[in-house]
Amino acid sequence: MTRSVNGSLRPGAVSVGTDDDLARRVHSAVLARLADESGRDRLSPADQRQLVLAWIQAELDLEARRRIADGAPQLDQGVERSVVRAVENALWGLGRIQALLDVPDVEDIHITGCEAPVLRMTDGSIRRAGGPIADTDADLVQQLQYIAAHHGSSERAFSPAQPCLNMQLPDGSRLAAMREVVPRPVVTIRKHRLVDVQLRDMVRLGTVSPQLARFLAGLVTARQNILVTGMPACGKTTLLRALAREINPRERFATLETEFELNLHRLPNSPPLLYAAECRAGSTERDPATGRPAGEMTLSDLLHQTLRMSVTRVIVGEVRGAEALPMLEAMNAGMPGSMCTLHAGSAAEAIERLITATMKGAGSGWSDAFVTRLAAQGIDYVVQLRHTTLPSGLQARFVSEVAEVASVGENGSVAMNRVFGPTSDDDPRAVFQLLPQNRRPFREAGVDLGFLQDSGGWVR
Structure with a gap:
């Protein structure tokens, strides 16, 4: 797969959505089609994105036909949109962490292992996210390692030898993470909502x-x-x-x-x-x-x-x-x-x-x-x-x-x-x-x- 630099694709973990299993199946199917697509590297990033979005929709159409054949309830538009967004985040964004960054009015994001993250909002209130963004603690570490290697201004390590990670995310947020020296991997993300400020x-x-x-x-x-x-x-x-x-x-x-x-x-x-x-x-x-x-x-x-x-x-x-x-x-x-x-x-x-x-x-x-x-x-x-x-x-x-x-x-x-x-x-x-x-x-x-x-x- 191509490195995730300036919008190119990556095989990241799919985000938790309204229908997690469906999102993961669609993500896997799209990755398989990408692996078989010999000419995709010749496409511009914009054309590549449009092609992949068409594949995502094709997989959702296939799921709809399966449900008709099985007599199962059809997906509503809200679920379809959440699946599309989850797969987009996995391919172009920060994977399952991206959904947290997209929460309106979030100021601080606190993640401990595979537990559901805690969000501090701009008004000072604290909320628990709807679900975890990692299946296991090891899965969280893998996500962070990929982000550290591909989503900063320079490649950074996150390993037992370098257990602390500090970096800026593509949207300007600040990420700090620790492993090995803590019982479970921990992450804090600070959103900067006031950048163009006077x-x-x-x-x-x-x-x-x-x-x-x-x-x-x-x-x-x-x-x-x-x-x-x-x-x-x-x-x-x-x-x-x-x-x-x-x-x-x-x-x-x-x-x-x-x-x-x-x-x-x-x-x-x-x-x-x-x-x-x-x-x-x-x-x-x-x-x-x-x-x-x-x-x-x-x-x-x-x-x-x-x-x-x-x-x-x-x-x-x-x-x-x-x-x-x-x-x-x-x-x-x-x-x-x-x-x-x-x-x-x-x-x-x-x-x-x-x-x-x-x-x-x-x-x-x-x-x-x-x-x-x-x-x-x-x-x-x-x-x-x-x-x-x-x-x-x-x-x-x-x-x-x-x-x-x-x-x-x-x-x-x-x-x-x-x-x-x-x-x-x-x-x-x-x-x-x-x-x-x-x-x-x-x-x-x-x-x-x-x-x-x-x-x-x-x-x-």
């Missing part, structure tokens, strides 16, 4: 107030280095996308990620000078010069190469470890206006975590005091997000704090100036509190901060 959309969604949105846009215009922080699933990536849309389209900038997630390069109106880069795991062979996996490209590697690509800014999807050092070096040496995200519970904690990550990347040759100064000089603002569940059960994601990184205090810690923050425990959303101490970058960029003196309520 700050005005963040206002509409209640993530920021109109006043705060204007200030954040001013930070980008004034080329301030921004660290977007928060706990998992609080909206860091979405806000980072919105901030990136404020960059002047005449600027050349880069997005660097372990797995593509920002997806700015996939937008129809993608910035013309943007380039996007993704890490590569490398092979099982070792480079004799470095001892690293051959072909490996880490975030640190990408950052160092980016310095030679004439970019004015860098956006790092998430800083976790060794890449913190080159990121801060870039921010301190000619790339103002860069941005990144980091997991942290507060703005102050974010700086501490960044310093810790930088120390790990720097090794023993750098002192705590030097790295602290590097962080204080490199980061201009920390934008902290929160994610909470309201009494109604609905999810709320919002900016709770915007802190200006001021200087290193006498005690060796980083001093911060809270520009936006909550005014009470009853409402944790960020409102304007103090003007930035360093207003020179705003003046030079033509950003008038006078609007901060106006009342700036939240829309929602």
Whole structure:
């Protein structure tokens, strides 16, 4: 069979449908006809698809004639449509996982072995899927191995030697999976429903107030280095996308990620000078010069190469470890206006975590005091997000704090100036509190901060 690249066919597992047995029989029959079709590789992908769809319909017509002969009830149109969709998913999509991705308003998909998956919806509710998407745990692993090999931007392994899989799916969703180190294979898929997003959309969604949105846009215009922080699933990536849309389209900038997630390069109106880069795991062979996996490209590697690509800014999807050092070096040496995200519970904690990550990347040759100064000089603002569940059960994601990184205090810690923050425990959303101490970058960029003196309520 042909590799599943850019819409070509693959012999994947058929999806669970209204009539599972029929879907599997139709799928098997179509695969047999494909194996016998000597000229199919000469067809265009569109013609090939039309031919296969005709075969699927022919198999359904054959099933209808069988049922008439046997005096059995005829298939209704809903069942026929589900069978066609299941076979299409098996041939062109992600097999039985595709049906989960097609569920409206799903945000997170959690799969444990051959159990029925659990879906978290955009409103925070949790649902159990109608049935499993794998016959056995081993079947789930096989599906993931095929997806890893054929449906990412580069081929990835999912094996006992490499038991963790992280990749972007063709629709932009993020897949993370584990095996061997867990009792049963587990999968989490995060759907990104807000990709083409701007700050005005963040206002509409209640993530920021109109006043705060204007200030954040001013930070980008004034080329301030921004660290977007928060706990998992609080909206860091979405806000980072919105901030990136404020960059002047005449600027050349880069997005660097372990797995593509920002997806700015996939937008129809993608910035013309943007380039996007993704890490590569490398092979099982070792480079004799470095001892690293051959072909490996880490975030640190990408950052160092980016310095030679004439970019004015860098956006790092998430800083976790060794890449913190080159990121801060870039921010301190000619790339103002860069941005990144980091997991942290507060703005102050974010700086501490960044310093810790930088120390790990720097090794023993750098002192705590030097790295602290590097962080204080490199980061201009920390934008902290929160994610909470309201009494109604609905999810709320919002900016709770915007802190200006001021200087290193006498005690060796980083001093911060809270520009936006909550005014009470009853409402944790960020409102304007103090003007930035360093207003020179705003003046030079033509950003008038006078609007901060106006009342700036939240829309929602």
